Each structure stands twice: as structure tokens, then as C-alpha cells.
Amino acid sequence: xxxxxxxxxxxxxxxxxxxxxxxxxxxxxxxxxxxxxxxxxxxxxxxxxxxxxxxxxxxxxxxxxxxxxxxxxxxxxxxxxxxxxxxxxxxxxxxxxxxxxxxxxxxxxxxxxxxxxxxxxxxxxxxxxxxxxxxxxxxxxxxxxxxxxxxxxxxxxxxxxxxxxxxxxxxxxxxxxxxxxxxxxxxxxxxxxxxxxxxxxxxxxxxxxxxxxxxxxxxxxxxxxxxxxxx
Amino acid sequence: xxxxxxxxxxxxxxxxxxxxxxxxxxxxxxxxxxxxxxxxxxxxxxxxxxxxxxxxxxxxxxxxxxxxxxxxxxxxxxxxxxxxxxxxxxxxxxxxxxxxxxxxxxxxxxxxxxxxxxxxxxxxxxxxxxxxxxxxxxxxxxxxxxxxxxxxxxxxxxxxxxxxxxxxxxxxxxxxxxxxxxxxxxxxxxxxxxxxxxxxxxxxxxxxxxxxxxxxxxxxxxxxxxxxxxx
DNA sequence: CGACGTGCGAACGATTCCGTACATATGTCG
DNA sequence: CGACATATGTACGGAATCGTTCGCACGTCG
Numbered sequence: 001x002x003x004x005x006x007x008x009x010x011x012x013x014x015x016x017x018x019x020x021x022x023x024x025x026x027x028x029x030x031x032x033x034x035x036x037x038x039x040x041x042x043x044x045x046x047x048x049x050x051x052x053x054x055x056x057x058x059x060x061x062x063x064x065x066x067x068x069x070x071x072x073x074x075x076x077x078x079x080x081x082x083x084x085x086x087x088x089x090x091x092x093x094x095x096x097x098x099x100x101x102x103x104x105x106x107x108x109x110x111x112x113x114x115x116x117x118x119x120x121x122x123x124x125x126x127x128x129x130x131x132x133x134x135x136x137x138x139x140x141x142x143x144x145x146x147x148x149x150x151x152x153x154x155x156x157x158x159x160x161x162x163x164x165x166x167x168x169x170x171x172x173x174x175x176x177x178x179x180x181x182x183x184x185x186x187x188x189x190x191x192x193x194x195x196x197x198x199x200x201x202x203x204x205x206x207x208x209x210x211x212x213x214x215x216x217x218x219x220x221x222x223x224x225x226x227x228x229x230x231x
Numbered sequence: 232x233x234x235x236x237x238x239x240x241x242x243x244x245x246x247x248x249x250x251x252x253x254x255x256x257x258x259x260x261x262x263x264x265x266x267x268x269x270x271x272x273x274x275x276x277x278x279x280x281x282x283x284x285x286x287x288x289x290x291x292x293x294x295x296x297x298x299x300x301x302x303x304x305x306x307x308x309x310x311x312x313x314x315x316x317x318x319x320x321x322x323x324x325x326x327x328x329x330x331x332x333x334x335x336x337x338x339x340x341x342x343x344x345x346x347x348x349x350x351x352x353x354x355x356x357x358x359x360x361x362x363x364x365x366x367x368x369x370x371x372x373x374x375x376x377x378x379x380x381x382x383x384x385x386x387x388x389x390x391x392x393x394x395x396x397x398x399x400x401x402x403x404x405x406x407x408x409x410x411x412x413x414x415x416x417x418x419x420x421x422x423x424x425x426x427x428x429x430x431x432x433x434x435x436x437x438x439x440x441x442x443x444x445x446x447x448x449x450x451x452x453x454x455x456x457x458x459x460x461x462x
Numbered sequence: 463c464g465a466c467g468t469g470c471g472a473a474c475g476a477t478t479c480c481g482t483a484c485a486t487a488t489g490t491c492g
Numbered sequence: 493c494g495a496c497a498t499a500t501g502t503a504c505g506g507a508a509t510c511g512t513t514c515g516c517a518c519g520t521c522g
Contacts, residue, residue: 128320
């Protein structure tokens with residue numbers, strides 16, 4: 001079951017998976033931070049100065065096109081870390097990263113992390129594994145956006161969101177969902193009504209409640225399953 | 232100009248960019264290999280055993296869905312290296328990697344590369360930079376496939392292909408192009424005829440000739456430019 | 463209570479793309 | 493040359509989505 005993560009103890013799963021001495025070494029250079037809904041971690045072309053190991057809440061990386069339209073590329077919750085490529089090499093962002101649900105994270109200076117990572121294979125491998133999974137998700141999303149219908153992608157998105165949240169309520173307007181999926185609000189509306197009629201979700205005025213995960217999973221494309229378990 | 236790479240001296244650009252001692256150390260553990268058109272480097276779920284620094288020709292990573300449909304996710308020529316994530320951490324492929332144009336590469340055992348990379352920051356950074364660029368391309372393609380029309384994506388694909396090839400002729404059937412773009416052959420046909428009428432390309436029986444790059448660039452979406460210069 | 467802003471429902475034509483079917487052209491091989 | 497497989501041209505109905513417009517419902521706040 002993919003909602004496994006929802007039942008795991010709180011806090012970042014990557015940090016949790018480390019050996020105690022690796023974990024202590026990482027936490028020694030980490031600063032706890034809070035982030036609010038809508039908070040921006042970085043804009044396209046910003047230099048990535050920090051890694052953020054998410055402890056609660058989650059954020060999305062969003063591609064911004066010249067005409068202002070947006071599409072989400074990846075979603076990052078407490079299964080992962082924001083800015084993972086900077087764990088290997090200094091670089092600048094290609095996307096905007098925005099908090100979808102307020103929460104907390106451990107912020108680590110990217111350069112100090114690279115130093116630590118060179119000394120501690122356990123740290124390097126845990127973050128490296130996550131980077132490999134993230135690349136797999138990107139590849140799957142590339143195919144998904146080319147081949148799958150808006151309804152399937154919508155269901156997938158809700159599930160991935162639900163996986164990373166406490167409770168069954170999501171605060172998302174259809175307008176906002178459209179900007180994540182790269183489609184029109186009217187298209188999202190049709191998809192949402194379909195899921196509501198199927199009893200999978202209920203929603204009103206920017207508040208979506210997941211009523212039946214199994215129904216959502218039936219409506220989603222294979223990409224939800226193959227996105228890699230958030231663990 | 233993006234076709235810059237076409238005028239650079241032959242051989243892999245990453246290896247070329249290394250300091251002489253780094254380059255020598257890398258070449259000492261590399262094996263020259265040839266690959267034929269259609270040759271498969273790996274299938275989904277295969278363990279990535281090697282990095283392949285492409286010297287000539289190029290290959291594509293292709294997502295394969297449950298129903299057998301395919302979409303290209305990234306294109307890798309002599310500007311890059313196949314299996315770049317394995318330079319950081321052992322992992323398995325999420326895609327199929329196929330040679331689009333026969334050529335040669337330097338094959339390096341992934342595990343030995345990781346050892347070398349830990350000893351030589353110059354090697355690690357060159358490959359790391361490429362990994363960052365590759366991630367940017369994946370993110371851009373994710374958005375592109377969600378938002379841009381088949382005609383624009385077709386033109387983009389031809390340009391990216393042209394960048395990585397000697398001469399102006401590409402051996403590609405419309406059927407095959409459709410499997411790269413994730414669309415129908417009839418859709419590709421319409422796009423191809425549009426470009427032909429504009430004088431941008433000529434084609435017949437699986438042979439496409441680029442006649443007017445500027446016209447192709449006008450027909451392509453912004454994603455071609457933003458894919459990151461192959462250099 | 464009433465005005466207003468926000469979010470949703472619904473309808474519309476236009477466009478893109480799908481999926482399929484069939485015809486035509488071209489290269490290869492016996 | 494003739495048969496055949498391959499590649500392309502074309503047509504068409506239908507589905508999905510776009511882009512827009514209008515109206516309604518609900519919550520908030522003066």
C-alpha cells in the first residue's frame with residue numbers, strides 16, 4: 001500500500017534511515033526551519049544554497065514557462081529532500097519550489113553537505129538513492145504528461161498529495177490544481193466531478209476530502225504506482 | 232547558436248573538458264566500445280553496471296508504459312554520459328536506452344567510476360554538472376509534454392537530434408518518431424508536412440533532411456532553447 | 463443584513479489529437 | 493519485371509481539451 005508513509009513515525013524518512021552516527025553528523029550541521037503555505041524555497045535560476053530535508057508538510061517543484069503557465073514536475077515530502085542535486089554539485093534551480101502544505105524542515109548548507117557527504121558514505125548513499133528515485137519520477141511524469149488523460153493525472157496527483165499529508169483533507173482550489181496539472185480549470189472541474197460522483201472525493205470551496213483511496217487508485221494511471229514508493 | 236556542438240572537435244565533451252591528469256585517470260579505466268543503430272544499453276529495471284561517455288552517435292532514454300507505448304525522456308550524445316546517476320549511487324534503470332545513431336563510447340564500470348570520482352573532484356564535478364543539466368532537461372520535458380503541441384515538440388526533437396549528428400540527414404520513420412513523441416503517426420505526418428511546406432525539412436521513406444534550421448527553431452517551442460546548451 | 467470576492471457548475475464553439483481505415487508510393491528481392 | 497513489405501498521404505468520426513463566458517453558491521466583512 002502506498003499510503004504506508006502516512007503511518008510511519010513523524011520526521012524525515014531519509015534522516016530516519018541513517019545510522020546513528022551519520023544522523024548525528026548531519027543534524028549537527030542542520031538548522032530547523034518552518035515554512036508557510038505558499039512559501040517559496042527558490043525561483044528558477046536561483047543558486048541552490050541549501051538542502052531542505054522535509055519533516056512535515058510538503059512542497060512542489062514547478063516549471064514556469066515563458067507565457068507564465070506552470071506545471072508541477074515533482075512533489076517532495078518527508079520521504080525526501082529539496083535540492084538533492086546540490087548534494088553532488090553546485091548548481092542553479094530550473095524550477096520554482098513552493099510549499100503546498102506548511103510544515104518544518106532541516107536546512108543544511110549545500111556546500112557543507114557536500115563535504116559531509118564525501119566523508120560519510122552512508123549519508124551520500126541515502127541521499128543518492130533518493131536522487132535516483134526522483135529521477136525515475138521525473139521520467140515517469142514526462143511520459144505521463146505525454147500519454148495520460150487529465151482525469152488520470154488528476155487522480156494521481158491527489159493520491160501523491162494525500163500520501164504526504166496528515167488526515168484526509170487537502171486545501172486546493174480547482175484553479176490551483178489546474179496550474180499544477182498544466183490544464184484548464186474547466187478540465188479539472190470535469191475530472192473532479194467524475195471522482196465526486198464515484199464517491200472518491202468530496203470538495204467545496206477549496207477543500208478536498210479523500211473519501212475512498214481505492215477508488216482514486218482505480219482512476220489514476222499506472223504512473224502513481226510506478227512513481228516509486230515514497231516509503 | 233545551438234548547433235555549436237556540431238562544430239566542436241570530435242569526442243566526448245565531458246572528457247574533453249577535464250584536466251589532463253583527470254582525463255588520463257578516467258581513460259585508464261575506460262573501455263572503447265561501439266554501438267549499432269537500435270542497440271540497447273539497458274532495459275527498465277536492469278542494474279546500471281556502466282557509464283557510457285558517448286564519443287559519436289547518440290542514444291535516447293525511453294519510458295515504456297504497461298500498454299507498450301513509449302516516450303523519449305532524454306537524448307544523450309557526445310555532450311554527456313549515459314547512466315549518470317550511477318556515478319553517485321548504484322541503482323537500476325527506469326527506462327530503456329537505445330542507440331538512435333550508431334557510434335562509439337567509452338564504457339566505465341560504475342563502481343570503479345564512483346571510486347575515481349571520490350578521489351578526483353574534477354571528474355566528479357564535470358559529471359555532476361552534466362547530471363544537473365540532465366535534470367533540468369527532464370523537468371522542461373515534463374512541462375513541454377503537458378503544454379506544447381505535437382508540432383512544436385516534433386520540431387524540438389528534430390533540432391535536438393540534428394545537434395548531435397554529423398551532416399543534415401536523419402534516418403527516422405514517422406512511425407518511429409511517433410513512438411518518441413508519444414503521439415500517433417498521423418499526427419507526426421501532419422507536423423512533418425507542415426515543416427516540409429515551410430521548407431524546413433525534406434523527407435522520404437525514413438530519411439529526413441534538415442534544410443533550414445532557423446525555420447525549425449521558429450517552429451519549436453521555448454523548450455528547445457531552455458533544454459540547456461549541449462555545448 | 464447586504465455587498466463583495468472567491469470558487470464552482472455549466473455551456474459553447476474551436477482546436478488538437480486519437481484511432482482507424484484505406485489508398486498510394488517506393489525500395490527490395492526473387 | 494513483378495511481388496511484396498515498408499513508408500507515407502489522406503480522410504473521417506469521435507474524444508479530449510482548450511478558451512471563454514455566464515451564472516450561481518457560499519463566506520466574509522463592513
